[in-house]
Amino acid sequence: MKRRLNLALALVGLLAVAVVGQAAAERSQKGNVQVSLNGGFSPRKLPRNEKAPVVVRLSGGVRTADAAPLPRVNRLKLELGWRGRMNTRGLPVCPAARLRGLASGQALAACGPSQVGLGNLNAKIFLPGQLPFDVKANLLAFNGRTKVGRRAVLLHAYTSDPPVSFLIPFVVRRSDGLFKTTLVTTIRRAVGTWPHVARFRIEVGRTFRREGEEQSYLNASCPVPQGFTAAPFSFARATYTFAGGDEQSTESVRGCRVRKGT
């Protein structure tokens, strides 16, 4: 009986995952260029008032509606609207210099304790006098700092064919308004002008110990008013700035549910 119940619960769980997984990416188009953003966080059930550990997933991309060559993304701004908190106290900082020129395994060996996420990146490389070709890079996210000491998420990208690694530093800023946390990177400065980013997927979140207590890198609550059990909110917004200065953004709306008894 217990086994059947477990199986039933597992099936319900799978169904729930399937339903959440079906949340389609939000897209927008200007001219022939489409940009997209998808993502979410887990768990979706969170305390109403207190913050709990979460893992955030973000994926997005650029494509052209008419199969024209991809425009180059010079700058990417990811804004998070969730009522979350990034907790880096007690988490080791990985200096950017330590990651340069390393393969994924070596980067992990060098800065493993600072790792906060992972993912992948697809890009098209446009080299002068050659046909464009695709590359797929593994991404590792590390807790870092900018040269002026600001908090940063350092994205280490490594592609084995051709064997190239590069670093994309996202500066973390707090801002007013609907989107409280902003991560900005100038891709052109980080990787040069040849790669044209097609799509990315990243999952960020980890736990670590500080003074014997378990901490989480990302924490969030579901601060819905009394009388409500769930609420939608502007989860994230991605703004792509293309070579030439054109900007295009898309916004993703997700919902959280209040954990029972909170």
Added chain:
Amino acid sequence: MRRNLGSRAGLGAGIATIILSFLALAAGPAMGTMAEPPSRSEYVEALEQMCKPRAQATQRAMDGVRQDVRKPKRISIAARKFDKAASIFGGTIERISKVSQPTGDASKLNKWFTYLERQEAYLEEIATQLHKRKTIKAQRLTARFIHNGNLSNNVVLSFGFDYCSFKFSRYG
């Protein structure tokens, strides 16, 4: 006689001129409505001009609604904000539906307008449920409102609308 004929001919020519002028005047507006349908970019431009002030008005009308729903005493204020947003939304649909559409886009736009009408209905229903203080129903309708908004955006994605597209951040 010749003079008579001549004067009759002159009179005939005068009448013909008047009739032709009248026909031309009468035909004017008719020809205007039968003018070539706009291109997609002209259509988008025309609609965006209508949507922009209304999207901004919606944003102003919905300002602070998230804070309002937090306090039971202010739920009715939140409901009135949704009423206002629904009214602005309905007015926008009425105006943009009168704009002649580009050829070849009729089925897409019909589908879009169906979604837009559903959006308006959801806004009205959310307001009604909030007036009744049925917060859970309002919450469920909000989820449908957002889903429907995303579907409506996808239908006209290739049009590249900005102010005429659904953006949740405009609703408070």
